[in-house]
Every structure is written in structure tokens, then in C-alpha cells.
Amino acid sequence: MSGTTRSGEGDRLASALRGVRALVLDADGVLLLAGSALPGAVEALDRLEAAGVPYRVVTNFSGAHRTSLAAAVSRTFGRPVRPERLITAASAAAAYTLARHPGAPLFVLASDDARREWAGQRLLDLEAAAAPEASVAAVVIGDGGDELSYRNLDIAYGLARRGAELVAMHRNPWWITPKGPTLDSGALVAGLEFALGRTATVAGKPSPVVFRQAVRELAVEVATSGARRLRLAEIAMVGDDLAADVGGAKRVGLRGILVLSGKTDRAGLERASGSGRRRAQPDGVADGILDVVIALVEARPAAC
Ligand SMILES: [Mg+2]
Known part of the structure; x- marks a missing residue:
């Protein structure tokens, strides 16, 4: 683990990611915070792309076209982010x-x-x-x-x-x-x-509309690569919002991973754990996106 994700959580995270072949990533609180790249975000995208893991970034930002947003994020990250990897509420x-x-x-x-x-x-x-x-x-x-x-x-x-x-x-x-x-x-x-x-x-999170759009796009990308068909349970959503990200993704059959780098801290997670709302309970928890990507890439069989 690159961060301070707790060891029991590390095991749970690895098991939550077992068999995962594609990711849906939230933007704010996962890759970016207040317009700046979060620590580990750029390395996480580098590693995902090097490992050939398909992903989409899903955001409720709807003030601009994806090409404009991708250009802005590329400048912030100092690396290219392709507009076709973004899905906005627009x-x-x-x-x-x-x-x-x-x-x-x-x-x-x-x-x-x-x-x-x-x-x-x-x-x-x-x-x-x-x-x-x-x-x-x-x-x-x-x-x-x-x-x-x-x-x-x-x-x-x-x-x-x-x-x-x-x-x-x-x-x-x-x-x-x-x-x-x-x-x-x-x-x-x-x-x-x-x-x-x-x-x-x-259309945007936590609606199933945006998650289904991400699933369709990832399924096409996987099919185009010649790999076997992507199943819903082989996609994990990584977000910082228990309801909009984790709950929304789980409602359509994806796995839900919570990162603590945004709007949910440990106290918020513990309060939610005590609430008994099953849908918003994450399958795995990590301090940040890089921990998730490292756990995923290390757990993947070579020819996935
Ligand atoms: Mg967020």
C-alpha cells in the first residue's frame, strides 16, 4: 500500500477488487480536490493505462463539453486525459x-x-x-x-x-x-x-442513467479489444460519496469502493456503517485512488 490504508482494510480492498476488469472513477474527491490534482491521482492513471485497465471518469460537472474539461484536467495533471474517457452529467x-x-x-x-x-x-x-x-x-x-x-x-x-x-x-x-x-x-x-x-x-449521479452509460462504453471498449464480455460485477466504481457514488453504483450492480480523500472521512464512514443502510455500504475502503489502483493491478491475472 502506498498510503496509510489500514491493513485490515487492505485485505478487504483486495478481495473487493478480485475479478474487477474495469473502473468507473469519480472526479472530485478522487482525482481532484478544489481544482488541484490529489496526491497519487496522476500515478494512478499512469498505472491503470500501463496495465490496460479500461476506465471512465464520471462527474456531475455539466458546465462544459468533455473536450474542454479534458483539456483543463490535462493541464492540471500535466498528462493527457482523453475526452472520451470522461462522462459528464451533460x-x-x-x-x-x-x-x-x-x-x-x-x-x-x-x-x-x-x-x-x-x-x-x-x-x-x-x-x-x-x-x-x-x-x-x-x-x-x-x-x-x-x-x-x-x-x-x-x-x-x-x-x-x-x-x-x-x-x-x-x-x-x-x-x-x-x-x-x-x-x-x-x-x-x-x-x-x-x-x-x-x-x-x-442523468447524472446518483441516477442509474449515467452509470449505465459508463457500463455501455466500457463494454464496447472491452469487446473491441477482443476480450471476453464484461459483466456488471466486474466493474468497480471508486468515489468519495457514499450515496451518490457507492450507493448509485451498487444499485445498478457494480461494486462500490469508497476513498477517504474527499467528502467522506472515517467518522462519516463509521456513522454510515451504524445506519444499517446496506446499499451505501462500500465493498472496500481506501485512503486514496492510488491504493485502489495498486491493489487492483497487483491482484490481476496477467492476461485479463
Ligand atoms: Mg466526488
Whole structure:
């Protein structure tokens, strides 16, 4: 173990990772914290790629296209991070509308950059969406800063009221930015749900939508490599949030590994262990992502 992961935990971690052939990684609290690389994160990605372990990084960040996010993370890490390894709440929402409403008109409230995830899909512009008779299959709400104005949210409300599916990139009420705790788009989604009297389909964590997208992509990558079919139980999610990461992943049949490098500390883990909520109990615990990757790579048979 490279870190200070406790020895009993090391054995449990190794057994939780036995047979795992692919990883789904959370970003904040696992690879990054407050915009900086966490210790061991860069080495962990180097080792994963050297060992040929397929992985996806899943984040509820939805303010930019994956290429922009990958470029920013690559600069932070000082190594390339490929955009196709990232799944954001925006890219998961775009994959969802493509599968659920192919060819149908959509209204997407997001930043211009994030809206590029919908390239090839039919998006109504604001003027067309504001027409009294306008109709779309789905309204998608994401992080759009001032795009989430009263006027634009009212247009989204009207379209949803006339039958459009309400899709939220995520329901996070607030998040930490350089200015401190900041209102997030999930709070506005909750307002629309209240006005409409129904709940939104959520694309990002802890929704199964984003985990299933990761599973599909990993399965294709494994199949393309000629290896035998990837099973759900052969994928482990590594995250710092017991509910959104561990619980969300376990709900769709993945293994859930908790790292203590982000929002959950040992006291939080112990409180959760006493709560009896089985779904959010991690299969393994580690201090950080490098411990997980070392345990995984060392436990893997050579030709996996
Ligand atoms: Mg996190």
C-alpha cells in the first residue's frame, strides 16, 4: 500500500477488487480536490493505462463539453486525459435524449459549450422555444449560469407543461467554487418540479442513467479489444460519496469502493456503517485512488 490504508482494510480492498476488469472513477474527491490534482491521482492513471485497465471518469460537472474539461484536467495533471474517457452529467443527458427521443426536437438550457454535447440532435433555439405552440420531446436543464434566467426557465416550464419530459443533468443544490458555496442548477430543477407537480429524469449521479452509460462504453471498449464480455460485477466504481457514488453504483450492480480523500472521512464512514443502510455500504475502503489502483493491478491475472 502506498498510503496509510489500514491493513485490515487492505485485505478487504483486495478481495473487493478480485475479478474487477474495469473502473468507473469519480472526479472530485478522487482525482481532484478544489481544482488541484490529489496526491497519487496522476500515478494512478499512469498505472491503470500501463496495465490496460479500461476506465471512465464520471462527474456531475455539466458546465462544459468533455473536450474542454479534458483539456483543463490535462493541464492540471500535466498528462493527457482523453475526452472520451470522461462522462459528464451533460454528456450522459445527451446520450439519454439521443436514445430516448431520437430525431425529436429538444430544448436544452446549458452553457453554449456544454450544448455541443447535443451535436447532431435537434435543438430549438430560444425564439422557437418561446412560441406559444412550441412543442419538444424533452426539456433539459443543466449548469448554464445566466442562461438559467427567469425568462428561459419559464420557457422550459411551458414546454414541460405541454408534455415534454423534464430532464435534469443533476439535482445538486449547491457546490463549492472559488467564491465558496454557490447555488447549483439542481435548486432550479427542484423549483420546476414543484411548479409542474412531477419529478425530473436525472442523468447524472446518483441516477442509474449515467452509470449505465459508463457500463455501455466500457463494454464496447472491452469487446473491441477482443476480450471476453464484461459483466456488471466486474466493474468497480471508486468515489468519495457514499450515496451518490457507492450507493448509485451498487444499485445498478457494480461494486462500490469508497476513498477517504474527499467528502467522506472515517467518522462519516463509521456513522454510515451504524445506519444499517446496506446499499451505501462500500465493498472496500481506501485512503486514496492510488491504493485502489495498486491493489487492483497487483491482484490481476496477467492476461485479463
Ligand atoms: Mg466526488
